[in-house]
Amino acid sequence: MPSARRSLSSTVGDFFAVDDDWERPAPPIGPLDWAVGVLLSVTGLLLLEMMRSVVDIDAGGQSHWVQWVAIVSGAMLMVWRRQHPVAVGCAAAAHMFVVGVTMPQVMGQVALQIVYFVAIYAAVAYARHRRSALLIVAGITVFMLLWVAWQLALGDGLAELTQDAVDEGADGWFSPIVAAVVTSLAVNVFYFVGAILVGQVAWRGARQRARLEEQATTISAQSDSLQRRAIVDERLRIARELHDVVGHHVSVIGIQAGAARRVLDKRPEDAAAALGQIEASSREAVTQMRSLLGTLRDIETSGEEPARDPGVEKSPAAHRGPEPTLADLPDLVAARDSGGLRTAYRLVESHDGAHANVAPRIGLTLYRVAQEALANVTRHSTATVADVVTRVVDDGPGRAYAEVEIVDNGRPRAGTSGSGLGQLGMRERAASLHGTVEIGPRPTGGYRVRVRVPLGESDVRA
Incomplete structure (x- = not known):
């Protein structure tokens, strides 16, 4: 019987693991985190000044140092992206909105675009709680897309795009307005949704590695437990062997000793035979006990280097007879x-x-x-x-x-x-x-x- 088709919400929920209680551990802030923030800051400033050398940047009338602060403040958010992923994601979204409204071309710099993408990615990949993190990231994405749509509908962005198309004599299949709206929305959808999907794939990879580590730890613990159980079982076996060997031979010795005592004066040859039996039984008992104690010694010293002193017995197995x-x-x-x-x-x-x-x-x-x-x-x-x-x-x-x-x-x-x-x-x-x-x-x-x-x-x- 074919299995029932799963609903879209169930499929999406399983992909994003909204019911998974696992919390991805956050590594401490290290030199690499500071290096990423500093590198993006320096790269953003250099690219900003290079572009300023080529074109006039629309910074909303803000001075250069304000633009530099915008670049550096955004880039340095990367230092805390793994320790506080959701907070950094929210801060990056606010930064993007404020800088985009006041200094649109500064917000469009490559360094800041990388910062915003990584911030959303980190909010998904490193968040401690799946459901709350995904709700916040989805809210940020919807807000940003609405902001883009508002810019296109009521702002100057659409007018500028269509004016450039008229000035350059564009003759494509679609009208400049339709093409500009669809292209702008598609780019932003891929940008935000792509960051979310890549972040979730990274989280699932970390979750799988954590499962494998847990399984390896469990297997190791079970292996140690089985090894200890095997040693205990072997000791119990040896204890039973010793009990049987000692009980048997001591009983034989007692019987033969009693017989020898009764016939010692009247039949010396029978007494001698009984004493010989005592001697043989005692020797056999000593041999079997030595074998068992050697096995016990092997359990205690397993994995250790054998003795190298020529006067010390290297292996008790040499004195063991067949069972x-x-x-x-x-x-x-x-x-x-x-x-x-x-x-x-x-x-x-x-x-x-x-x-x-x-x-x-x-x-x-x-x-x-x-x-x-x-x-x-x-x-x-x-x-x-x-x-x-x-x-x-x-x-x-x-x-x-x-x-x-x-x-x-x-x-x-x-x-x-x-x-x-x-x-x-x-x-x-x-x-x-x-x-x-x-x-x-x-x-x-x-x-x-x-x-x-x-x-x-x-x-x-x-």
């Missing part, structure tokens, strides 16, 4: 299978090798969930059995997911309530991947933790 994936879950579960807790691991996938194609970030999330859930079983549950099941289904768009489920047969152990940060970390990890979380006791007894993450095309490696 755990779904392939590491069997070892994680096996490390918990000791003492009073028996653990089992099972992998269910829609086709062989599907778990190996899951994106690392999803594999790491499911690994950490299982790690935290097993640590919670050790610390807060009476469970003697814990089963971990990983499921990877890749049956096409909308039917692909990866999940990990940890189920035990215990009840909450009295006096071991945690801070809740572990479960909060699980939910945050799942939420970051648009996953779902199920945490709570089972109707048949025991406790279940299940996290499912949907798989998109970008979440499955080729």
Whole structure:
């Protein structure tokens, strides 16, 4: 359906932006403003005296110094054209009228004509309030055109023009009166309307530049905000990693230490094996913590020059190992299978090798969930059995997911309530991947933790 045609008043109002509240900032008066005023004054005086050397100037009987004052006073209005545009426009219109009535040929000098044009242009281009400025400029224009029409109708201007045409034997298509009136009005209309249009175009250009600057400032602020948010999110991720790593390995160390203590006298070889497990778990914990702390250090020192001291570590990345994936879950579960807790691991996938194609970030999330859930079983549950099941289904768009489920047969152990940060970390990890979380006791007894993450095309490696 074709759009309705807009009215002329709406089009004009949009062009002149009468409803725009933006105020163009006025620059302070500087050397350039004074230079413009002085240059126009000197140029106007020189041109006036040059013309006086050629023809007799009709100055209404005014002395030379009065004519000079008229030139200089008009030219110096340009100094304040940007700071007080509307006031200068009104002053220029009054100057034009007074000088035009008393010294018509002085008013017609090129320098003063430039002054009047620029004054009207500036009143539109630099005005703070659009509607009031345009009303004042339109009033000035109408007044000037009426004054020109009055001069032609009742003054001597039309008689002089027609007399010159008769004396020179003009033989054009139109009568001297019609030609003189139309030509004079057209020149003045183009003069005043042209100044208004050029001023409005300049104002619109300044408005567009201001919008672009605002957009650039907004984009810069949003970029800084996003950068800060990314740093905060990364710190939260590292905090969750540290919580999971420390909780898991400390739990393993506690279990193995208890086992070693019980069999130290009767079965020294079993105690030695438990101590070896403690040693390996502590080393792995230190390695993972160093990697995470190195990442945190990278966040703090991003953008800084790396250390140049040969004795100082240049980059913590050199000591970081690969992040755990779904392939590491069997070892994680096996490390918990000791003492009073028996653990089992099972992998269910829609086709062989599907778990190996899951994106690392999803594999790491499911690994950490299982790690935290097993640590919670050790610390807060009476469970003697814990089963971990990983499921990877890749049956096409909308039917692909990866999940990990940890189920035990215990009840909450009295006096071991945690801070809740572990479960909060699980939910945050799942939420970051648009996953779902199920945490709570089972109707048949025991406790279940299940996290499912949907798989998109970008979440499955080729």
